[in-house]
Amino acid sequence: MDSRGQSAQQQAAAQRRRQLLxxxxxxxxxxxxxxxxxxxxxxxxxxxxxxxxxxGDKGGLYKALAKRHTDALLDALRxxxxxxxxxxxxxxxxxxxxxxxIEANPQVYRFLMHPAEDAAxxxxxxxxxxxxxxxxxxxxxxxxxxxxxxxxxxxxGGQRARIWGHGIVGMMxxxxxxxxxxxxxxxxxxxTTMADLLxxxxxxxxxxxxxxxx
Amino acid sequence: MDSRGQSAQQQAAAQRRRQLLxxxxxxxxxxxxxxxxxxxxxxxxxxxxxxxxxxGDKGGLYKALAKRHTDALLDALRxxxxxxxxxxxxxxxxxxxxxxxIEANPQVYRFLMHPAEDAAxxxxxxxxxxxxxxxxxxxxxxxxxxxxxxxxxxxxGGQRARIWGHGIVGMMxxxxxxxxxxxxxxxxxxxTTMADLLxxxxxxxxxxxxxxxx
DNA sequence: AGACTGTAGTTACCAGTGGTAACCAGTGGA
DNA sequence: TCCACTGGTTACCACTGGTAACTACAGTCT
Numbered sequence: 001m002d003s004r005g006q007s008a009q010q011q012a013a014a015q016r017r018r019q020l021l022x023x024x025x026x027x028x029x030x031x032x033x034x035x036x037x038x039x040x041x042x043x044x045x046x047x048x049x050x051x052x053x054x055x056g057d058k059g060g061l062y063k064a065l066a067k068r069h070t071d072a073l074l075d076a077l078r079x080x081x082x083x084x085x086x087x088x089x090x091x092x093x094x095x096x097x098x099x100x101x102i103e104a105n106p107q108v109y110r111f112l113m114h115p116a117e118d119a120a121x122x123x124x125x126x127x128x129x130x131x132x133x134x135x136x137x138x139x140x141x142x143x144x145x146x147x148x149x150x151x152x153x154x155x156x157g158g159q160r161a162r163i164w165g166h167g168i169v170g171m172m173x174x175x176x177x178x179x180x181x182x183x184x185x186x187x188x189x190x191x192t193t194m195a196d197l198l199x200x201x202x203x204x205x206x207x208x209x210x211x212x213x214x
Numbered sequence: 215m216d217s218r219g220q221s222a223q224q225q226a227a228a229q230r231r232r233q234l235l236x237x238x239x240x241x242x243x244x245x246x247x248x249x250x251x252x253x254x255x256x257x258x259x260x261x262x263x264x265x266x267x268x269x270g271d272k273g274g275l276y277k278a279l280a281k282r283h284t285d286a287l288l289d290a291l292r293x294x295x296x297x298x299x300x301x302x303x304x305x306x307x308x309x310x311x312x313x314x315x316i317e318a319n320p321q322v323y324r325f326l327m328h329p330a331e332d333a334a335x336x337x338x339x340x341x342x343x344x345x346x347x348x349x350x351x352x353x354x355x356x357x358x359x360x361x362x363x364x365x366x367x368x369x370x371g372g373q374r375a376r377i378w379g380h381g382i383v384g385m386m387x388x389x390x391x392x393x394x395x396x397x398x399x400x401x402x403x404x405x406t407t408m409a410d411l412l413x414x415x416x417x418x419x420x421x422x423x424x425x426x427x428x
Numbered sequence: 429a430g431a432c433t434g435t436a437g438t439t440a441c442c443a444g445t446g447g448t449a450a451c452c453a454g455t456g457g458a
Numbered sequence: 459t460c461c462a463c464t465g466g467t468t469a470c471c472a473c474t475g476g477t478a479a480c481t482a483c484a485g486t487c488t
Contacts, residue, residue, distance in 0.1 A: 016436090037475065049477075050437060058475065087417070136388060152420045159399055163407045164416060167389040174350060174384020175377055185373055193377045200414020202378060203301070206366045230465090251446065261467060263448075272446065 017054055017064075020044050024065055033111045037061075066112055070135050073101055074142060081146050091198060095191045099176050103187065106180055113173070136173055140166035168198070231268055231278075234258050238279055247325045251275075280326055284349050287315055288356060295360050305412060309405045313390050317401065320394055327387070350387055354380035382412065 023044035027035045037058060041048045055061040080093040102109040112135045144165025147153075153160045171194065179190050237258035241249045251272060255262045269275035294307040316323040326349045358379025361367075367374045385408065393404050 013435095036473080038473090046436090047438065048475085049439095052476065053436085137392065140388065140392060147416075150422050151416075152422045159403075160407050160410075162398070163389055163393075163404060164411050166392040167385040167408055167411055168416075170388020170391075171381040171385040173388065174354065175381040177384075178351065178354060178380040179377075184376070189373075190377060193374050194381055196374075197378050197381055197412070198414070199417040200412070202361075202365075202382075203413040208364050208366045250444080252444090260465090262446085263468095264466065266447065267465085 020051065020054055021061075021065055021068070024061060028065065028111055029105075029107050032107070062111075066135070069108055069112055070138060073098075073135075074138065076101065077139070078142070081143075088195060088199070092191050092195050095172055095194055096187065098172055099179070099187050099190065102176050102180055113177075136169055137166075140169040143169055171197075234265065234268055235275075235279055235282070238275060242279065242325055243319075243321050246321070276325075280349065283322055283326055284352060287312075287349075288352065290315065291353070292356070292360075295357075302409060302413070306405050306409050309386055309408055310401065312386055313393070313401050313404065316390050316394055327391075350383055351380075354383040357383055385411075 020040075024035075024040045027040045027043045031039060037048050037051055040061070041051050044051075051061065055064060076097050077094055080097040081090060083090060083093060085093070141162070142165070144162040147165055148158050148161035151157075151161070175190065175194055179185075179187075238249075238254045241254045241257045245253060251262050251265055254275070255265050258265075265275065269278060290311050291308055294311040295304060297304060297307060299307070355376070356379070358376040361378055362372055362375035365371075365375070389404065389408060393399075393401075
């Protein structure tokens, strides 16, 4: 074996795989998540069966395609989360990083959030959320880990941290999705307002005069 | 026209439509969101084309199917939101209502959240989130309305209310989805912990000893 | 040289999907 | 009796994901 522990053939195969993934990405960006395997193969200058040899099935291709972006996003978020600053600043930086990413290329993140409903016809077992949004799950778990490591939440803190992790990620995602569709305000304002929500301003805000509180 | 403003024929058609929807619901609950039009038609004891006469296309059927459940859920949530109690109690009641609903029949809500990626092949315009989760959008807007009506958020309060509305709904959804998959704790604990998050406990919690704060 | 093996690539196909055109049968009214 | 209408059907279309069977060319061993 050579210095990297793989033969020249394996290396060539890996490079080919990268080329195919790039072609697939071009097509998905152009045609949306419903892009067909035929279209992807054509873009790569080949035909379907070799795609299947490399990636098994469409899910495999999409998973490989997703991995690169999720890893990149996760790295960026971890960096924001680990920056040397006080808690509020970190939260805002993390939110802003996420929003900047989805703003930069929305198609990619639409694809990541809704990756190919497969729905095996004979699968009796009900698998809610397994294919729904793996990226969100990963983000939630990751955030939960950071929260648990850094904040003292008393007994059962692990449980609380996970709930908060998934909850905050969901908040970020839903608000970001809505914002991206309507663009009702600047990114900074969205970030500040969401951080305010996490800082308890919903609880401390005054009732509107003349009605029962929310 | 008769007392309800429709002929007997129209009335019969509406009833037929209801029957078809019930059959469709049975199939979707059994086979998941990927259920085929053929299967639905067979369950209703008929064949495809009359489904298309009634609902136009699959999206139409699914939209009609979704409407009933979303309306029911929205009503329940509005009731919890409007109950005569203090703010915290209302928030908890609303969260609990949502979680109880998705717990009661998860399949229905999985269907509502991911209703049939259509992705018209020639649609160049990028429509992030338009088909992704109409129910979540509706919930977000609804909550935003309630927040705006009842809480004084100063100038630009409408904007803030919408951000919070979508954010809170996203939090509720993501945490609920995760919880439903793993069932790591009782519903009540999830509700309390999420409400704590909204009440600013993330901001007020102490750092873990020996590290920079989150 | 010549045979053997493995791999990239092809064509041609399969079952099943959403969707539609054309037709058939019964029913009420002129 | 003939006409329009309506619920329903069969038979099809283009296309999808996925696969089997084949060709063509690389390298290797005898």
